[in-house]
Amino acid sequence: MLSHVQRYPINMYLRIAVQYLYALKMKHLDTSWDFRSANTKRTTHCFHSYPAMMIPQVAERLLTKYAKKSRILFDPYCGTGTSLVEANIKDIHAIGTDLNPLARLIAQTKTTRLDLQLLDIYLRDFSDFTSSQFRFDAEKRKYAVLLPQFKNIDFWFHRSTQTKLALIKSFIGEITDEGIKNFFLTAFSETVRESSLTKKGEFKLVRMPPEKREKFNPDSFDIIFSKLSRNRRGLLDFAAVKSNGATAEIKHFNTVSPIPDNCLVNESIDVVLTSPPYGDSRTTVAYGQYSRLSNQWMGVESQVDDKLMGGKKQVDIEIKGSKILSETIEKIADRDENRAREVLSFFADYQKSINHISTKLKKKKYACYVIGNRTVKGIQIPMDEITADFFKANGFNHAETTVRNIPNKRMPDRNSPTNVRGEKSATMKREYIVVMQKQ
Numbered sequence: 001m002l003s004h005v006q007r008y009p010i011n012m013y014l015r016i017a018v019q020y021l022y023a024l025k026m027k028h029l030d031t032s033w034d035f036r037s038a039n040t041k042r043t044t045h046c047f048h049s050y051p052a053m054m055i056p057q058v059a060e061r062l063l064t065k066y067a068k069k070s071r072i073l074f075d076p077y078c079g080t081g082t083s084l085v086e087a088n089i090k091d092i093h094a095i096g097t098d099l100n101p102l103a104r105l106i107a108q109t110k111t112t113r114l115d116l117q118l119l120d121i122y123l124r125d126f127s128d129f130t131s132s133q134f135r136f137d138a139e140k141r142k143y144a145v146l147l148p149q150f151k152n153i154d155f156w157f158h159r160s161t162q163t164k165l166a167l168i169k170s171f172i173g174e175i176t177d178e179g180i181k182n183f184f185l186t187a188f189s190e191t192v193r194e195s196s197l198t199k200k201g202e203f204k205l206v207r208m209p210p211e212k213r214e215k216f217n218p219d220s221f222d223i224i225f226s227k228l229s230r231n232r233r234g235l236l237d238f239a240a241v242k243s244n245g246a247t248a249e250i251k252h253f254n255t256v257s258p259i260p261d262n263c264l265v266n267e268s269i270d271v272v273l274t275s276p277p278y279g280d281s282r283t284t285v286a287y288g289q290y291s292r293l294s295n296q297w298m299g300v301e302s303q304v305d306d307k308l309m310g311g312k313k314q315v316d317i318e319i320k321g322s323k324i325l326s327e328t329i330e331k332i333a334d335r336d337e338n339r340a341r342e343v344l345s346f347f348a349d350y351q352k353s354i355n356h357i358s359t360k361l362k363k364k365k366y367a368c369y370v371i372g373n374r375t376v377k378g379i380q381i382p383m384d385e386i387t388a389d390f391f392k393a394n395g396f397n398h399a400e401t402t403v404r405n406i407p408n409k410r411m412p413d414r415n416s417p418t419n420v421r422g423e424k425s426a427t428m429k430r431e432y433i434v435v436m437q438k439q
């Protein structure tokens with residue numbers, strides 16, 4: 001028989017082993033979530049690119065697992081509405097909010113069923129409007145069209161392009177059906193981007209080198225036609241799979257501030273599914289910068305980034321409830337105090353946002369957060385664990401964290417918007433899917 005002294009280390013090792021297995025179970029890499037060869041552009045997901053998009057397959061699988069018999073989904077940072085589309089396909093009513101007008105436009109368009117006969121009438125009209133004779137006349141009359149007045153327009157667009165875009169916009173301005181107008185505006189936004197003098201394949205606004213600029217002569221009419229036809233096909237596919245009843249409401253409130261009941265009723269939500277921003281826009285994804293030219297052409301708010309989470313550096317912040325966050329901030333502060341304060345400002349907003357969102361979810365229901373753990377000053381920020389801590393402080397239990405590889409072809413969505421050289425490959429090879437359950 002073993003003495004107490006001999007038994008003690010065995011018990012200790014057993015306990016460590018059990019804890020380790022438990023941790024593995026609670027946070028595990030699962031390559032079946034990679035969806036390497038999946039079509040991430042199915043249905044209306046083909047509409048418009050955007051930085052750091054969630055992939056529909058992840059949303060779909062989470063909803064299958066955690067939103068059984070759900071009636072209402074809420075996405076507090078809905079972006080272009082990936083989760084909302086997938087919720088509607090499962091006959092779940094979806095509510096999303098985002099502070100970026102371009103994101104709201106795309107999310108609205110992706111979740112709106114249109115009268116296809118009416119759409120086709122407008123598409124035919126538009127084709128007549130941009131007929132070759134018309135184009136010729138219009139280009140000759142180029143200075144007669146009303147060009148928008150915003151700073152740097154000549155820096156980002158050739159004059160000839162401005163004329164074409166202004167003509168397209170004048171056609172859209174005459175559309176009376178709101179859904180169809182949004183459908184055209186969504187294609188217009190992509191056309192603005194592709195017709196601009198920005199370097200292609202980047203989310204940041206970077207101007208092409210001079211030799212490319214001189215030769216660049218985009219046909220904005222052709223560009224918008226190809227977007228419109230692609231999107232029409234996406235809409236048809238969506239109509240084929242979307243169940244009848246579910247709709248989406250796209251809102252414009254900031255979850256960093258308390259959410260009044262008239263925006264969203266307490267304990268009314270069956271599932272939260274979202275991918276939050278993972279840092280302040282100065283150093284990670286500049287959603288506003290990406291959207292600026294489109295927002296300017298559409299005449300909506302274009303200075304968005306400093307209104308987003310972490311957009312303003314705060315002073316005297318104290319965050320309680322996450323030891324791992326405090327330790328991480330200390331490590332960053334050792335290398336750069338200023339950066340540490342910026343990271344802390346972001347997490348102060350993020351914590352408030354989670355506190356407010358928590359009150360909206362029904363008891364026993366799930367919050368699913370798809371997160372990137374970025375690196376600042378060489379130190380990785382375990383945002384997945386910080387998220388779990390913030391939810392635990394609101395009475396949630398940790399259900400699981402699944403780690404997925406981001407396949408190469410998806411890397412630009414998570415990566416290239418970063419404003420920091422070298423952060424690209426180090427940070428975003430993996431995504432963390434954190435699932436929390438309200439007690």
Ligand SMILES: C[S@@+](CC[C@H](N)C(=O)[O-])C[C@H]1O[C@@H](n2cnc3c(N)ncnc32)[C@H](O)[C@@H]1O
Pocket residue numbers: 050051052053054055076077078079080081082083097098099100103253254255256274275276277287307308309
């Ligand atoms: C990672 S993106 C979401 C992408 C989305 N899941 C998709 O598939 O398109 C994060 C979004 O959060 C929005 N955002 C940032 N701060 C916000 C805030 N305080 N309130 C609401 N939305 C915010 C940004 O504008 C951005 O669209």
